[in-house]
Amino acid sequence: MEKGTQKRADLLQGTLDMLILRTLLYGPAHGHQIGKHIQRTTNDFLQMQHGSLYPALHRLERRGWVTSKWEIAADRNREFKYYRLTEKGKKQLLVEESKWKRMAEAVARVMWPAAEES
Amino acid sequence: MRWWQIRKRDADVERELQSDLDLEEEEQRERGVSPDEARHAALRAFGNRTLISEQTQAVWSWSALDNLFRDIRISVRTLFRSPGFALIAIIVMALCIGATTSLFTVVRSVLLRPLPFRDPGRLVMIYEHFRDPSINAQGFNYNPVAPADYYDWRAQTHGFEDMAAWRYWQFNLTGERGELPELVQARGGSWNLFPMLGVNVAIGRTFTESEDRPDGDAVILTWSIFERRFGGNPSIVGRQIHLDGKPYTVVGVLPKWFTYPDAEVQVWVPYASGLPPETLAHHDYHFGHVVARLRADVSLSSALSQVGAVQYQLHMQNLNAPVAEDVASRTLVQDLAQDVQKPLIILLCAVLCMLLIGCLNVANLMVARSAARQKEIAICSALGARRITLIRVQLIESLLVSIAGGVVGILLSLAATKWLVSTWSDLPSAQNIHVDGLVLGFACALVLLAALLAGLLPAISSTSKSAIPALQASSRTVAGSQARTALRKSLLTVEIATTVVLLIAAGLLLKSFWRLRTTDVGCVTDRVLTMGYSLPTKKYDTPEKINAFNETLLERVRGMPGVRAAALGSTVPGAGYGGDNVFTVPEHPPITPGTVLPDALIRTADPGYFSALEIPLLSGRLFSSHDRLGQPKTVIISHDLAQQYFPGENPVGKHLHVLAFNADYEVVGVVGDMLYQVGKPGKATMYFPLLSGTNDMGFTLAVHTASDPLALSVPVQKLLAELDPQLPVHDVLSMQQIIEQSLGNASLSASLVLGFAVLSLLLASVGLYGVLSYLTTQRTSEIGVRMALGAQRKEVLRLLLGDGLRPALYGLTLGLAASMGAVRLIESMLYGTRPLDPAIFTSVSASLLIVASLACLVPAWRASRIHPMQALRTE
Numbered sequence: 001m002e003k004g005t006q007k008r009a010d011l012l013q014g015t016l017d018m019l020i021l022r023t024l025l026y027g028p029a030h031g032h033q034i035g036k037h038i039q040r041t042t043n044d045f046l047q048m049q050h051g052s053l054y055p056a057l058h059r060l061e062r063r064g065w066v067t068s069k070w071e072i073a074a075d076r077n078r079e080f081k082y083y084r085l086t087e088k089g090k091k092q093l094l095v096e097e098s099k100w101k102r103m104a105e106a107v108a109r110v111m112w113p114a115a116e117e118s
Numbered sequence: 119m120r121w122w123q124i125r126k127r128d129a130d131v132e133r134e135l136q137s138d139l140d141l142e143e144e145e146q147r148e149r150g151v152s153p154d155e156a157r158h159a160a161l162r163a164f165g166n167r168t169l170i171s172e173q174t175q176a177v178w179s180w181s182a183l184d185n186l187f188r189d190i191r192i193s194v195r196t197l198f199r200s201p202g203f204a205l206i207a208i209i210v211m212a213l214c215i216g217a218t219t220s221l222f223t224v225v226r227s228v229l230l231r232p233l234p235f236r237d238p239g240r241l242v243m244i245y246e247h248f249r250d251p252s253i254n255a256q257g258f259n260y261n262p263v264a265p266a267d268y269y270d271w272r273a274q275t276h277g278f279e280d281m282a283a284w285r286y287w288q289f290n291l292t293g294e295r296g297e298l299p300e301l302v303q304a305r306g307g308s309w310n311l312f313p314m315l316g317v318n319v320a321i322g323r324t325f326t327e328s329e330d331r332p333d334g335d336a337v338i339l340t341w342s343i344f345e346r347r348f349g350g351n352p353s354i355v356g357r358q359i360h361l362d363g364k365p366y367t368v369v370g371v372l373p374k375w376f377t378y379p380d381a382e383v384q385v386w387v388p389y390a391s392g393l394p395p396e397t398l399a400h401h402d403y404h405f406g407h408v409v410a411r412l413r414a415d416v417s418l419s420s421a422l423s424q425v426g427a428v429q430y431q432l433h434m435q436n437l438n439a440p441v442a443e444d445v446a447s448r449t450l451v452q453d454l455a456q457d458v459q460k461p462l463i464i465l466l467c468a469v470l471c472m473l474l475i476g477c478l479n480v481a482n483l484m485v486a487r488s489a490a491r492q493k494e495i496a497i498c499s500a501l502g503a504r505r506i507t508l509i510r511v512q513l514i515e516s517l518l519v520s521i522a523g524g525v526v527g528i529l530l531s532l533a534a535t536k537w538l539v540s541t542w543s544d545l546p547s548a549q550n551i552h553v554d555g556l557v558l559g560f561a562c563a564l565v566l567l568a569a570l571l572a573g574l575l576p577a578i579s580s581t582s583k584s585a586i587p588a589l590q591a592s593s594r595t596v597a598g599s600q601a602r603t604a605l606r607k608s609l610l611t612v613e614i615a616t617t618v619v620l621l622i623a624a625g626l627l628l629k630s631f632w633r634l635r636t637t638d639v640g641c642v643t644d645r646v647l648t649m650g651y652s653l654p655t656k657k658y659d660t661p662e663k664i665n666a667f668n669e670t671l672l673e674r675v676r677g678m679p680g681v682r683a684a685a686l687g688s689t690v691p692g693a694g695y696g697g698d699n700v701f702t703v704p705e706h707p708p709i710t711p712g713t714v715l716p717d718a719l720i721r722t723a724d725p726g727y728f729s730a731l732e733i734p735l736l737s738g739r740l741f742s743s744h745d746r747l748g749q750p751k752t753v754i755i756s757h758d759l760a761q762q763y764f765p766g767e768n769p770v771g772k773h774l775h776v777l778a779f780n781a782d783y784e785v786v787g788v789v790g791d792m793l794y795q796v797g798k799p800g801k802a803t804m805y806f807p808l809l810s811g812t813n814d815m816g817f818t819l820a821v822h823t824a825s826d827p828l829a830l831s832v833p834v835q836k837l838l839a840e841l842d843p844q845l846p847v848h849d850v851l852s853m854q855q856i857i858e859q860s861l862g863n864a865s866l867s868a869s870l871v872l873g874f875a876v877l878s879l880l881l882a883s884v885g886l887y888g889v890l891s892y893l894t895t896q897r898t899s900e901i902g903v904r905m906a907l908g909a910q911r912k913e914v915l916r917l918l919l920g921d922g923l924r925p926a927l928y929g930l931t932l933g934l935a936a937s938m939g940a941v942r943l944i945e946s947m948l949y950g951t952r953p954l955d956p957a958i959f960t961s962v963s964a965s966l967l968i969v970a971s972l973a974c975l976v977p978a979w980r981a982s983r984i985h986p987m988q989a990l991r992t993e
Contacts, residue, residue: 030134030137031134031138032138049165050164051169051173054131055176058131059177062178076141
């Protein structure tokens with residue numbers, strides 16, 4: 001079971017960072033919200049593993065792409081750790097996005113060559 | 119990051135996870151789930167919280183070092199939980215690492231460290247070299263150099279910057295004001311020796327070229343006699359001391375560190391000093407040791423070939439004398455270490471084998487323990503520990519054991535090295551043997567190697583299983599994991615094989631030591647006292663005076679109470695080589711020039727010598743008191759000489775022409791053979807009458823006593839002092855002691871290797887016992903089932919014994935095969951023993967099998983006593 005987690009996390013590593021940055025483009029959010037958002041948006045296709053999410057958030061913070069701050073949530077009346085996108089993070093998102101696009105196109109070209117021609 | 123920052127960060131992560139977890143729970147509740155259910159659902163959705171928090175924290179930590187500290191903490195805790203295991207493992211490691219480090223310290227100092235001279239890499243010893251293989255077989259391929267050869271080499275070749283020579287000598291040092299006379303070891307060194315080596319004297323100067331002549335009377339003191347006899351007073355330089363009654367002027371004192379060629383040397387005189395000028399012109403008086411410094415722009419082989427060419431010419435010019443046709447060289451370190459190099463290397467191999475066995479044993483212990491910790495490891499990995507982490511923790515454990523063992527071992531080795539150096543009598547530069555950076559580095563490398571060897575194998579094997587089967591397996595044990603059992607068995611096989619090799623080497627060495635001990639040197643050895651003296655040439659300047667002293671001495675000694683017989687000769691059997699000479703037989707056809715001349719040891723003997731030492735007369739007669747100066751020259755030969763050079767004829771009445779004396783001697787008798795040294799092959803011997811009055815070879819008095827010979831040593835010395843108070847005696851020893859001395863190092867290396875072998879056998883049997891107990895415990899329930907189904911005790915016993923003895927048998931076979939090769943290494947150290955001695959091979963196999971069976975029998979017997987019901991209940 002531990003091996004399984006490991007494999008999926010590796011696979012998602014680059015992508016997960018991009019998804020988190022993209023989510024934070026809507027505004028500051030805490031870990032739970034980010035996870036839920038990604039899960040909901042993909043219609044539960046991407047099951048958010050907490051074991052990957054939190055290390056990823058902290059990794060982004062360490063790299064300076066997001067900042068964090070304990071703030072009171074409007075609806076809950078207690079503090080949550082909110083993550084905010086930095087300028088550096090926005091630039092990084094663009095980089096990751098274009099990288100992903102090229103990757104997806106490349107994969108598509110190999111997988112469905114006929115569709116490409118028509 | 120500072121630790122308080124880490125703390126704050128950790129708390130922050132915890133808080134973040136908690137708040138999100140709480141939120142998850144709240145959301146579940148809001149969906150109408152019951153509070154209890156909601157909590158569990160939240161936890162389920164969250165997953166392994168500890169792991170998440172650890173992994174999140176790991177993002178921030180300086181992780182490698184952090185992890186290391188954590189792992190060390192865990193390892194120390196684990197080791198403390200089973201102190202028995204830790205202690206045994208540390209002791210095993212300490213013994214093995216300690217022994218290996220000690221041996222390496224000695225090897226490093228004796229064989230690897232260059233001598234402390236200027237640019238030692240370009241210094242070599244050059245010897246005469248006979249091409250005849252039969253001479254080389256006797257160990258004469260490095261023959262000392264005759265003085266005239268040395269002078270010719272130095273004058274006629276250009277490959278070496280310079281060549282210097284030294285020779286053995288000894289003096290009777292007498293005091294001015296009635297101090298005790300003393301026999302001092304001396305060397306004669308050519309005037310250029312010290313400058314060429316790059317040695318500066320501590321006080322004064324070295325010899326000048328004009329002092330290096332037969333009448334040269336300069337002397338240089340070594341530091342030890344300077345301090346001991348002259349009180350370290352520098353004013354001794356410029357004063358005179360008396361050597362053999364002749365005045366010599368002290369010109370310098372050597373520095374304290376200078377102990378070349380050995381620490382016993384007390385004084386140096388010029389090379390030519392005291393030698394008759396005609397001796398210096400001889401090409402066949404082999405007593406010089408030549409040191410040469412290679413020129414920087416010349417290769418050793420081309421420089422040597424020049425010297426070889428000169429030597430070949432000398433050989434062609436002196437076809438009737440033993441002048442070698444070639445030269446050979448070796449380094450100064452090899453030259454000094456020639457007798458100890460082989461035993462040292464063999465001992466080093468033996469301790470390395472022991473180290474291997476020790477590591478395998480610790481590895482085996484760790485496999486056993488990791489098997490017991492199967493469940494713990496399974497739980498750890500179920501809780502999210504990564505495999506690499508588990509391996510790392512185990513490796514750190516073995517590293518900790520090795521480091522602890524290494525520290526104890528290095529302390530042990532300090533003591534062991536000291537003991538070894540004091541016990542091993544002929545180690546060169548013994549006073550310079552100490553631990554240095556290289557040795558410490560070697561010890562550290564050993565520790566790491568041991569840790570890897572002992573830790574990696576068990577770590578990999580114990581973590582290779584995935585968690586679930588391990589957890590299941592531990593609930594119902596049928597048999598030990600196949601893979602792990604196989605690993606332990608193969609570790610054991612290697613261990614036992616190595617032990618067998620060690621045991622066989624030890625057995626062979628011990629057997630040859632025993633053979634040496636019981637060697638018959640050819641004369642009586644029980645209750646014989648010997649002592650040496652030499653008569654100073656200044657006082658005893660005629661043969662008559664020499665004979666008068668010797669005859670009086672013999673007469674007085676033979677009259678002493680408690681003396682059964684007394685013999686006087688140049689030396690006694692077993693006490694060393696004592697010189698040789700070549701000869702021809704005038705009655706035989708002349709020998710073709712260029713072939714090797716017959717060669718025999720030379721001895722002097724008084725008329726009572728042979729009967730006192732109980733050397734049998736085989737034909738002819740012994741010397742009488744008429745065989746003396748002025749009478750016809752006579753010689754007695756050994757049985758060997760008669761066999762070798764007078765095959766099928768009666769030698770008595772024939773003559774030997776001895777080239778060095780340029781005279782014919784009539785053979786009057788043939789006596790039994792003797793050995794000049796225990797462990798060396800016998801050699802033809804010529805005995806000349808002592809009463810011819812020669813003084814050149816020194817004298818050894820041998821007294822056959824009625825009781826303890828050493829009890830008579832003081833009365834006999836007093837008698838000598840009465841005859842001449844200025845006469846020092848040396849080597850006051852019983853014959854037994856002389857023989858023991860030549861055995862000393864054979865016994866040391868044999869007993870050390872035996873010690874290592876026994877220790878290895880012990881380790882291997884403990885390993886065997888451990889493996890089998892473990893296997894048996896694992897199979898308890900299986901045995902229960904078998905017995906419940908009607909298996910007999912005997913069958914169970916046989917089953918388990920077979921299981922345990924199989925690796926022992928494999929190991930034995932492997933070890934015997936490996937020994938066949940390994941014994942070649944020690945072949946040259948064996949005496950009277952063949953390397954493939956069947957008795958040794960059989961007895962080693964038998965004793966190994968007995969020990970192995972005993973080690974297996976205990977757990978097997980215990981298992982067979984188990985009551986079936988009890989066995990089934992142990993689940």
